[in-house]
Amino acid sequence: MSSSRRGDSDEDHGVLVVISGPSGAGKTSICSAILDQVPHTVWSVSVTTRAPRAGETSGESYTFVTREEFGAKEAAGEFLESAEYVGHRYGTPREPVERALSSGQNVVMEIDVQGGMQVARRMPASVRIFVMPPDRESLRARLEGRKTEAKEQLQRRLAKADGEIATARDSGAYQHFVVNDVLDDTVEEVKTIIQQERERT
C-alpha cells in the first residue's frame, strides 16, 4: 500500500487497532488479552474527566483530569479524537499514538463510536472493530455484575447501547463486527484480524 494512506512517510508502521462497543460488551477484557498475546502492541492511554473507579490509577487505564485541563489539551490540539460520553469527556492523545506506530508498534485503543468515526477519517489505515454483546440481557448482566456504576449511570449506559450499535452500523466506520460470546474465541478472532492487517500492510 502507499505510505500516503497512513499520512506518514514511514513504511514500517504498526497497526492502529480501534475497539469500540457498548459499555459491558467486554471490550476491556479483549484489549487486555490482545496486549498480553500480540507482540509489539501498546495501549493508548486516554484522557478523561470521569472519576477513577476503584483500582484505577491515573496514567494506567486513563489519565484523569479536570474539565478545565481537558479543555486546555483540546484547545492545544493534543487529541487525535475526542468525545462526550454519558456526561464525561474522553480523548486520545495524538503524539504517543503516532510515535508508537512509526516505531513499528501496534496501538490498541478502546474508544466510543463518535471517536471511532473521527479515527476512520483521520487515520483511514486503522483497523476498526466493533464488539457486540451476544444479546441485551447479557449486556445488562455484565454491567450489573461489574458493580462499578451507580444505578442511574447503568441505565444511561444501557439506554445508549442500542443507539451505539445502530450508529456504528450506519456510519460505515467499522470494517469488523465481532460478537463477544466466548471471550477466548473473540480474542482469537481479533488476533486474526490484526495479523491479516499486519500482513496486508
Ligand code: 5GP
Ligand atoms: P468508561 O467510562 O466505561 O471507561 O468508558 C466509557 C466509554 O468511553 C467507552 O465506550 C469507552 O470506549 C469510551 N472511551 C474511552 N476512552 C475514550 C477516548 O479516548 N475517546 C473516545 N472517543 N471514547 C473513549
